[in-house]
Amino acid sequence: MSDPPAGDDDAPPAVRPVLAQVGQVLGTVVAPATLVSALLFYFGYVSARAQLAYFGVDVDTLGYSTQDFVMRSPQPLLVPTLVLLLATAGLVAADTRARRWAAAAGDARVRPWVRALTVLGAVLLATALALLVAYPSLREWAPYALVTPALLGTGALLLARAAVWSPTSPTPRATVVLLALVVVASVFWATATLAQWSGTGQGKALARDLTALPAVVVDTRESLLPGDPTVEESVLPVADPTAPVEYRFRYRGLRLLAENDGRLFLVPERWSPAGSTYVLGPDDVRVRFRFVDDPP
Structure with missing residues (x-):
């Protein structure tokens, strides 16, 4: 009898425990409903703060409630959310194909790809850390707040993926979980930057008319x-x-x-x-x- 086709349930044994560990950690830290509410409030606050700051008003002086900020969040969150969902869908599809290829190719053909991902991830992560250290000199560089989290999150993602794929030197689960949390934090940072830019853009658009x-x-x-x-x-x-x-x-x-x-x-x-x-x-x-x- 032939073996059933490989699918998501046929991932290497190291993959499922790691992903389960990540989900368990995130679920323990904050409940999904609380996380969504916090995201809506935070990004609505960042956007409203940037918009009103353009007119010289500190949003905290208005005394808006949590519900007020949540109601302001859909517009700054819409585009980043769509991009994030599409990117996540693409990454999941690419990861599934890569895992199937790795299971069929064997360790000899997987090792060069693991080394390439490790080197590229380390370079991106090192660049992001260098940007963090150089913040006092680069704070006036407009793309800084978007480029830095993008490099940080991508580098951590590649290192985590290489650690899971590595056929010879298994990486401790805690390391992979920490890298995954770095990716999540980077997504928060990048999306908050986009919300701030959106708020400032709304303020300028309003000032024109x-x-x-x-x-x-x-x-x-x-x-x-x-x-x-x-x-x-x-x-x-x-x-x-x-x-x-x-x-x-x-x-x-x-x-x-x-x-x-x-x-x-x-x-x-x-x-x-x-x-x-x-x-x-x-x-x-x-x-x-x-x-x-x-x-x-």
Whole structure:
């Protein structure tokens, strides 16, 4: 009777325990649902922080909740997630074919490939470590935050794969598990970098057309001293000079950037180097939202 065709269950004995060990470690450290929630929160936070920082606002001052950041995460995560899923599918398919070939080729033909993977992985890992050491000198290099985790994760992945394939010198499982965790950490780093770039890009895109934000007319008791040609200030008439101070100034040309707990974060409706973000509390202002200038 002929042997059944090789499949995923016919992997070398060293492969299944190692992969099982990796899954066991990751499952012990954090539950899948918790991991997904943490990812959504973290990447939503990074993206929102970068977007609002473009307007000079620290996202922590808005007091957003975890749910607010989770709701902001799909856009920065969409492209990286699709790329990661496609890359993972390709790697799994390539790994399956490689394991079948290694099982049929024999140790003599596998050893050169193992040595090549080991050398290449070591070179990439060493390059990534050199970049980490040189961070003080390379911090202004824009691609640094993406190139470094890419080299680090790829190098660790190749070394882990070579360790599993090695027919003569078995590598301790702990080493393979640690290399796998380095790959996971590198993916986190790279995706966080993409989320930051996405947030900054969203901020710049919004600044090119701030009229997309809701238009507001603001009345205040004290002058905002806008110092921006886009913001129009007018003085309201005083009905009774003996009455308590009422709303005295009116401002047009402002747009609502964000709101939380009654605080309004307003920006001029046209970007300029002299522009500022105004933070107004609910007790300081009277606000009207303008209709969109688009007749029905």
